[in-house]
Amino acid sequence: MSMVIEREAAAVTKVVLELEVANHAGVMSHICGLFARRAFNVEGILCMPLPDATRSRIWLLVFEDERLEQMIKQVEKLEDVISVVRHGAEHAVFERLETFFR
Amino acid sequence: MMQMTGAELILRLLERQGIETVCGIPGGAILPFYDALGQCDTIHHVLARHEQGGGFMAQGMARVSGKPEVCLASSGPGATNLVTAIADAKLDSIPMVAITGQVPLGMIGTDAFQEVDTYGMTIPLTKHNFLVRDANDLLQVIPEAFRIAMSGRPGPVLIDVPKDVQCQMVSFEDYPPVAVPDALPALDLAAIEKAAEMINAAERPVLYLGGGVIHSGASHLAVTLAEQGGLPTTMTLMALGTMPIDHPLSIGMLGMHGARYTNYVLEEADLLICVGARFDDRAIGKAAEFCPRAKIIHVDIDPAELHKIKTAHIGITGDVTQVVEALLPLVQVKLREPWLAQVADLKERFPLAKPNIDNPRSHYGLVQAVADALDDEAVIATDVGQHQMWVAQAYPFRRPRQWLTSGGLGTMGFGLPTAIGAALAAPERTVVCFTGDGSLKMNIQEMATLAEEELNVKIVLMNNNSLGLVYQQQNMFYGQRPVASKYKRAVNFLKIAEGFGLDAVDLDTAEDPAATLAEALQRPGPCLIHCSIDREEFVYPMVPPGAANTEMIG
Numbered sequence: 001m002s003m004v005i006e007r008e009a010a011a012v013t014k015v016v017l018e019l020e021v022a023n024h025a026g027v028m029s030h031i032c033g034l035f036a037r038r039a040f041n042v043e044g045i046l047c048m049p050l051p052d053a054t055r056s057r058i059w060l061l062v063f064e065d066e067r068l069e070q071m072i073k074q075v076e077k078l079e080d081v082i083s084v085v086r087h088g089a090e091h092a093v094f095e096r097l098e099t100f101f102r
Numbered sequence: 103m104m105q106m107t108g109a110e111l112i113l114r115l116l117e118r119q120g121i122e123t124v125c126g127i128p129g130g131a132i133l134p135f136y137d138a139l140g141q142c143d144t145i146h147h148v149l150a151r152h153e154q155g156g157g158f159m160a161q162g163m164a165r166v167s168g169k170p171e172v173c174l175a176s177s178g179p180g181a182t183n184l185v186t187a188i189a190d191a192k193l194d195s196i197p198m199v200a201i202t203g204q205v206p207l208g209m210i211g212t213d214a215f216q217e218v219d220t221y222g223m224t225i226p227l228t229k230h231n232f233l234v235r236d237a238n239d240l241l242q243v244i245p246e247a248f249r250i251a252m253s254g255r256p257g258p259v260l261i262d263v264p265k266d267v268q269c270q271m272v273s274f275e276d277y278p279p280v281a282v283p284d285a286l287p288a289l290d291l292a293a294i295e296k297a298a299e300m301i302n303a304a305e306r307p308v309l310y311l312g313g314g315v316i317h318s319g320a321s322h323l324a325v326t327l328a329e330q331g332g333l334p335t336t337m338t339l340m341a342l343g344t345m346p347i348d349h350p351l352s353i354g355m356l357g358m359h360g361a362r363y364t365n366y367v368l369e370e371a372d373l374l375i376c377v378g379a380r381f382d383d384r385a386i387g388k389a390a391e392f393c394p395r396a397k398i399i400h401v402d403i404d405p406a407e408l409h410k411i412k413t414a415h416i417g418i419t420g421d422v423t424q425v426v427e428a429l430l431p432l433v434q435v436k437l438r439e440p441w442l443a444q445v446a447d448l449k450e451r452f453p454l455a456k457p458n459i460d461n462p463r464s465h466y467g468l469v470q471a472v473a474d475a476l477d478d479e480a481v482i483a484t485d486v487g488q489h490q491m492w493v494a495q496a497y498p499f500r501r502p503r504q505w506l507t508s509g510g511l512g513t514m515g516f517g518l519p520t521a522i523g524a525a526l527a528a529p530e531r532t533v534v535c536f537t538g539d540g541s542l543k544m545n546i547q548e549m550a551t552l553a554e555e556e557l558n559v560k561i562v563l564m565n566n567n568s569l570g571l572v573y574q575q576q577n578m579f580y581g582q583r584p585v586a587s588k589y590k591r592a593v594n595f596l597k598i599a600e601g602f603g604l605d606a607v608d609l610d611t612a613e614d615p616a617a618t619l620a621e622a623l624q625r626p627g628p629c630l631i632h633c634s635i636d637r638e639e640f641v642y643p644m645v646p647p648g649a650a651n652t653e654m655i656g
């Protein structure tokens with residue numbers, strides 16, 4: 001696998017990532033910074049605290065491309081990231097949200 | 103019930119973590135901590151002359167001891183000055199804890215005097231960072247910082263502590279436990295078995311060792327693996343010393359300034375066993391053309407390194423020590439006579455040329471003369487440039503942690519403060535800092551720290567009055583048009599050293615340069631050893647940036 005950005009090769013399939021993270025002020029910066037640095041397009045982002053308040057859940061909508069596996073590994077390396085789960089684009093979370101973006 | 107200020111609590115927690123020396127510079131936002139430090143007699147503070155110097159001193163200590171070490175800076179310019187040393191530690195996976203002062207909580211975000219967003223600024227440069235908003239949190243944050251710095255792949259952690267948090271009183275029952283590294287990843291025995299099968303079945307395997315072998319303390323195991331499997335072994339810049347350079351299986355350093363034969367051997371390999379290395383572009387050249395005939399086994403403690411640059415046939419996430427220990431009983435003893443004969447033949451035909459090695463006033467000769475005057479107990483640090491590469495090519499490294507160099511970030515100015523740190527951590531050793539005239543000027547103020555601490559550091563200055571490596575690249579790849587790489591005036595470094603209170607000798611005017619050099623190296627205490635080097639001497643061979651490793655020039 002190569003890290004070179006091949007824009008043409010970048011497919012248009014979307015992927016939903018579900019992250020469980022420690023709930024504090026800096027977490028979003030850590031995560032967004034990783035994606036921005038690699039010019040990895042994040043289409044959508046949602047974040048809410050979980051019921052126990054020490055943790056939050058972040059939903060990311062991203063394009064599937066050849067760098068996604070590496071991207072996920074980099075996210076998993078973050079100290080505040082507890083878990084990352086990958087879902088298909090058909091996941092309801094962003095679909096239901098679409099009504100708010102019309 | 104214990105009661106103390108946040109500042110005192112930080113100090114007690116550092117003590118409990120075994121910290122004996124810290125390096126830094128005070129300023130308004132970190133004064134409460136310095137006040138507490140002044141009343142503590144277990145921790146020695148080394149006053150750097152620039153925060154970057156303090157950061158590299160902590161790195162020097164950590165590179166020698168293998169344990170996280172601490173540097174300090176105030177808010178604003180103190181923190182921005184420290185940033186380069188932190189970035190350097192990140193790229194070379196050096197465990198370090200940086201503590202910075204910050205403006206009081208209520209003033210954060212108001213553009214207060216000496217306020218910068220240290221937390222935001224250091225997110226991409228640290229393994230992890232903290233902004234402490236309540237002194238009670240220090241009970242978790244300080245041990246966490248040490249745990250993170252030394253667990254898995256080591257790295258720098260920054261803790262930003264607002265001034266009022268340093269002054270806040272904290273009451274607590276017990277100290278938190280002393281931080282220890284996380285448990286190591288579980289062994290993937292199935293992958294290890296497959297890897298052993300591949301090694302046993304290979305005809306032309308090469309072992310490729312990186313800095314991770316040193317971090318894991320696995321040098322002797324790696325050598326045993328090579329000997330058992332009959333594996334020719336190459337090392338990255340970071341791994342020099344893991345296998346003694348004169349070991350019959352060593353094929354030296356690979357990459358941009360590796361010997362021709364080393365890169366040719368890799369071209370022939372049918373199996374590459376990469377251990378604790380990360381396929382850096384300076385080591386492998388054009389990724390697509392590196393080891394074109396080889397299958398790849400990749401062992402690393404950081405799962406994100408596997409398949410990042412080259413897809414491995416077997417990727418093993420694990421601690422190098424544990425993985426190699428598990429591999430050893432499965433790897434057959436092999437003599438590999440045909441392959442080793444082929445390697446020997448390539449080595450014979452394409453060795454590293456070291457012209458003028460007998461002249462201590464030439465580049466390779468000076469490196470050799472220093473090695474001749476010392477034993478393997480000495481620590482060798484460098485700055486960044488041609489001199490660094492000449493030392494990497496020619497110094498006979500024979501033990502891990504003998505060699506300290508800025509590999510990933512390639513930071514000029516690294517050498518002197520890192521050498522000071524090495525001497526602080528290992529005062530019984532002679533520490534040599536090979537430097538260039540450009541690099542030395544980037545942290546030359548630390549000569550004052552060196553003189554003050556009276557450490558056994560010898561600065562060997564290879565003075566070509568130029569930014570030699572830049573001059574070389576412009577000559578080779580930019581139509582022989584040197585721009586901003588030759589100094590118009592020469593600096594009298596001997597006078598500068600004297601001005602800082604250092605001993606200085608000049609090999610240019612010495613009657614017997616080898617004797618003068620040896621005598622200066624043997625005399626205890628700090629010393630500048632000056633030697634002029636011909637600006638037209640280049641580092642060869644050289645792989646042009648972006649080219650395949652077999653396209654060497656020279």
Ligand SMILES: Cc1ncc(C[n+]2csc(CCOP(=O)(O)OP(=O)(O)O)c2C)c(N)n1
Binds near residue numbers: 539
């Ligand atoms: C902080 C920093 N700035 C710029 C560079 C780019 N650079 C790499 S080598 C070099 C020249 C180094 O000169 P010197 O220390 O005299 O070593 P020489 O190559 O002459 O042996 C420069 C400018 C760098 N590596 N680090």
Ligand SMILES: [Mg+2]
Binds near residue numbers: 569
């Ligand atoms: Mg120079």
